[in-house]
Amino acid sequence: MGDHSLNTIHFAKTDEYQRTVGFLYGLQMFGIKLGLENIGTLCRLLDNPHRAFPVIHIAGTNGKGSTAAMIASVLMSAGMRVGLYTSPHLVDFTERISVNGVSIGREEVVQFVRRTHSEIERLRVTFFEATTAMAFRHFAEKGVDLAVVEVGMGGRLDATNIVEPLLTVITGIAADHTEYLGASLREIASEKAGIIKTGIPVLLGPCPEEGREVIERTAREQRAPLTSLTSEMVTDIRFENLQEMNFRYRSKGFEKENWWTGLVGRCQAWNAALAVETACALKEAGWNGVTEDTVQHGLVHVRNQTGLRARLEHVIDKGIVLDVAHNPDGMAHLFGTFASVFDTRQTTLVCGIQRSKSLLDIADVIVAYPWKQVVTASSSHPDALPAQVFADVLEAKGIRTVRVKAETGSLVRFIAELRGDVLICGSHFLVGDVLKEKNFRTSTKSIDN
Known part of the structure; x- marks a missing residue:
């Protein structure tokens, strides 16, 4: 009782x-x-x-x-x-x-x-x-x-x-x-x-x-x-x-x-x-x-x-990296840093952005790197850019894409089935949706300095 x-x-x-x-x-x-x-x-x-x-x-x-x-x-x-x-x-x-x-x-x-x-x-x-x-x-x-x-x-x-x-x-x-x-x-x-x-x-x-x-x-x-x-x-x-x-x-x-x-x-x-x-x-x-x-x-x-999260946050044993970079300048720096540690040709990029962002400029930053595949997704936020719209712009620039339904569960299930490294970025809201669905544990190697 x-x-x-x-x-x-x-x-x-x-x-x-x-x-x-x-x-x-x-x-x-x-x-x-x-x-x-x-x-x-x-x-x-x-x-x-x-x-x-x-x-x-x-x-x-x-x-x-x-x-x-x-x-x-x-x-x-x-x-x-x-x-x-x-x-x-x-x-x-x-x-x-x-x-x-x-x-x-x-x-x-x-x-x-x-x-x-x-x-x-x-x-x-x-x-x-x-x-x-x-x-x-x-x-x-x-x-x-x-x-x-x-x-x-x-x-x-x-x-x-x-x-x-x-x-x-x-x-x-x-x-x-x-x-x-x-x-x-x-x-x-x-x-x-x-x-x-x-x-x-x-x-x-x-x-x-x-x-x-x-x-x-x-x-x-x-x-x-x-x-x-x-x-x-x-x-x-x-x-x-x-x-x-x-x-x-x-x-x-x-x-x-x-x-x-x-x-x-x-x-x-x-x-x-x-x-x-x-x-x-x-x-x-x-x-x-x-x-x-x-x-x-x-x-x-x-x-x-x-408690800072999603700044090139590496998930232990999953090969997943989370980052909240969400504009052309931030994403250019993110990709440059990521590419110095990982092979982008073996990496699936999962990206979803807000409607207000510089879509064409962000697309130019993405196409500058040779990704294994690019997945467009929409977050649960009402101002999220539809995955199809994002995909159309990328495909017009010669990048083949995979589109995932807006439901967070669908995105997380899709990510779980991927092989190789995965980079998830584009907005706080997309990364937040993934973290809500799955309580990722991060690599926290200590540094004695």
Whole structure:
């Protein structure tokens, strides 16, 4: 009798959580509404939780999530209590908000929405605005020492931009979300430069010159000290598998030049260098516990400490690699890194993208490599590009494709029957669908450095 009652309570709580998340997703009907008025009002009603802790604010076209996770991991290794806010999630909504690698509890999500339900509806708050306010409130309640906050899209009018950061990080500039941010790199850079605040230090990762010029000009106008990294500053990038990478980078604050990280690829070396510079900035500002050893530990153990997934994630004994690269620039870097470890001629590429992405440019990146076969698929997301449409474009470029039904179960069953290596990419939503269906265990070879 007691066990039955406990199970009933468990299912009731699960149902309430699912209804709560359904309510939040329903806020998508208000669309993507760029601007700070709503989030400002909602946070004022919550006693401005975003002012209760220092923030490292991160924008950029690609690498935001990886860089945010690396920075959070480095600070955790230094003994800090660190909040991490990223988007989108892969399997469960709670992944977006975590403290020291522990996701917000489902009951805490329910309680927040109960508390703010009427204000959310009255203000016509969007999904991302509500989620951002939830993250800020959670971090304040948990008493974090510092929060690492990733911009959702753009920067200037993104809901996260109500923070007054300790440090601003921009990972790089490339084409994405052009319907909202503009078609040119200058326009996109201008939106991302909108998170630069007067007098607040800025770190900039490698990016094209036209984007860099915009960031540099904005930093000068805001009298914000700028540390600008170029690709030439990160050298001797070496890896033989997808579990560990070695690179050289000389920072401003550490004598150490030879670094290891648990994420692999040229872009991840750049992201790691940004994490090193972030640590240098905090050390210079007097934050205790930040040393070369703690930085190295955080870079190596980023996956385990933060739960970061689907960044060239290699599934043990299955020959499956998962990655959330979803635009031409990101996929070009992904394929280049993958091809240096695997033979693409023996690899099945499974790819599904969103309708808003640069279809022709992505197709050009795909056809540049000799794949064993290419499989087009659609995720469960309502804005997923139909697999048939994607296949038609690829076949017009001479690539024979296999199309898989949109049902996730069909895709996972198809993947299970494949022989040889498999690379799954194209969107967070496609990778998330696969992970929901099958709890893949990843290779987590430890590195003693």
